[in-house]
Amino acid sequence: xxxxxxxxxxxxxxxxxxxxxxxxxxxxxxxxxxxxxxxxxxxxxxxxxxxxxxxxxxxxxxxxxxxxxxxxxxxxxxxxxxxxxxxxxxxxxxxxxxxxxxxxxxxxxxxxxxxxxxxxxxxxxxxxxxxxxxxxxxxxxxxxxxxxxxxxxxxxxxxxxxxxxxxxxxxxxxxxxxxxxxxxxxxxxxxxxxxxxxxxxxxxxxxxxxxxxxxxxxxxxxxxxxxxxxxxxxxxxxxxxxxxxxxxxxxxxxxxxxxxxxxxxxxxxxxxxxxxxxxxxxxxxxxxxxxxxxx
Amino acid sequence: xxxxxxxxxxxxxxxxxxxxxxxxxxxxxxxxxxxxxxxxxxxxxxxxxxxxxxxxxxxxxxxxxxxxxxxxxxxxxxxxxxxxxxxxxxxxxxxxxxxxxxxxxxxxxxxxxxxxxxxxxxxxxxxxxx
Numbered sequence: 001x002x003x004x005x006x007x008x009x010x011x012x013x014x015x016x017x018x019x020x021x022x023x024x025x026x027x028x029x030x031x032x033x034x035x036x037x038x039x040x041x042x043x044x045x046x047x048x049x050x051x052x053x054x055x056x057x058x059x060x061x062x063x064x065x066x067x068x069x070x071x072x073x074x075x076x077x078x079x080x081x082x083x084x085x086x087x088x089x090x091x092x093x094x095x096x097x098x099x100x101x102x103x104x105x106x107x108x109x110x111x112x113x114x115x116x117x118x119x120x121x122x123x124x125x126x127x128x129x130x131x132x133x134x135x136x137x138x139x140x141x142x143x144x145x146x147x148x149x150x151x152x153x154x155x156x157x158x159x160x161x162x163x164x165x166x167x168x169x170x171x172x173x174x175x176x177x178x179x180x181x182x183x184x185x186x187x188x189x190x191x192x193x194x195x196x197x198x199x200x201x202x203x204x205x206x207x208x209x210x211x212x213x214x215x216x217x218x219x220x221x222x223x224x225x226x227x228x229x230x231x232x233x234x235x236x237x238x239x240x241x242x243x244x245x246x247x248x249x250x251x252x253x254x255x256x257x258x259x260x261x262x263x264x265x266x267x268x269x270x271x272x273x274x275x276x277x278x279x280x281x282x283x284x285x286x287x288x289x290x291x292x293x294x295x
Numbered sequence: 296x297x298x299x300x301x302x303x304x305x306x307x308x309x310x311x312x313x314x315x316x317x318x319x320x321x322x323x324x325x326x327x328x329x330x331x332x333x334x335x336x337x338x339x340x341x342x343x344x345x346x347x348x349x350x351x352x353x354x355x356x357x358x359x360x361x362x363x364x365x366x367x368x369x370x371x372x373x374x375x376x377x378x379x380x381x382x383x384x385x386x387x388x389x390x391x392x393x394x395x396x397x398x399x400x401x402x403x404x405x406x407x408x409x410x411x412x413x414x415x416x417x418x419x420x421x422x423x424x425x
Binding site: 236 | 365372
């Protein structure tokens with residue numbers, strides 16, 4: 001028979017866990033609100049920035065005007081090396097949030113390796129870094145404490161190296177993989193190719209006739225600094241979007257955990273009551289049979 | 296007068312989004328003005344003041360630290376990193392926005408003669424409102 005004390009101890013431990021998970025859920029909810037606000041405000045800017053870049057890229061492609069030699073806007077036929085930047089959380093306990101990003105990263109790496117393209121992996125966030133280190137995948141660069149506290153200056157510093165290498169021709173592509181915020185209960189995985197700017201989507205036959213006038217005399221300079229800002233902002237936006245998603249994932253995971261704990265306590269209580277009743281019955285039988293034997 | 300749409304966006308949100316008559320922008324190659332039906336153009340902006348002539352002919356000034364502008368026939372989109380609009384309903388609100396603008400200027404690393412003229416410009420913009 002299950003020991004009454006054991007069950008009682010179990011119930012206590014499970015309800016303690018429940019208290020912790022509930023507290024974590026509340027913390028995440030509070031943090032989510034702030035992160036969500038920030039991500040929402042930046043979303044418009046990021047979208048417009050991408051729109052401006054896309055329009056310039058489209059016009060360069062279709063009108064064959066200024067900047068046609070710029071590496072950032074041409075499709076590179078035989079890439080030799082690419083940078084993959086992934087963003088994971090610094091902490092776990094957020095369901096499948098990190099593993100989704102890791103899986104997508106692994107998939108992309110495998111794709112490139114199949115084409116015999118070298119991959120330089122650059123990691124943001126403890127969880128992903130730990131995973132790849134454990135699996136003995138070489139990381140070119142890593143940074144922690146950035147995904148939990150997005151900071152424009154640090155994020156710029158981190159991605160700048162990739163942009164420079166791309167412009168110098170050392171690498172032929174930059175991808176950013178992160179899990180973004182969609183709504184309170186869903187995250188959306190993003191695998192973005194930031195460089196070279198994807199120009200495949202432009203159909204030149206439908207292009208507007210207007211000519212692209214880049215005002216600056218040295219349009220190389222203008223495109224260069226614009227592209228840098230574009231990549232830097234995409235990186236930063238990935239971080240803030242990821243933080244919002246992380247909190248929503250954690251909130252959800254902790255909510256599920258709290259519910260699970262509740263269910264478990266319920267089950268244990270039934271078990272406890274059964275055991276208690278069994279004990280009472282046995283005791284009664286013992287007393288009655290004792291009395292009987294005295295007669 | 297024909298009007299057109301102007302959008303000024305910062306990473307922290309939209310700072311201006313309305314129909315306007317004309318706008319003067321601090322381009323890298325020098326200041327330039329845009330009216331409705333301007334030919335399409337993209338260029339970088341440097342730290343300076345964007346002067347917006349609104350539909351009611353009043354002028355609003357927005358200080359920016361870096362930006363890129365995309366002009367096409369229908370609208371103008373300005374993407375900036377940091378911006379402060381000099382506006383307010385009361386004297387104290389205007390003074391506050393002026394203070395914020397000055398802070399943004401002091402954050403801009405290089406302090407050349409251009410910056411000095413920028414601070415002069417925002418001061419006069421604030422005076423105009425008062």
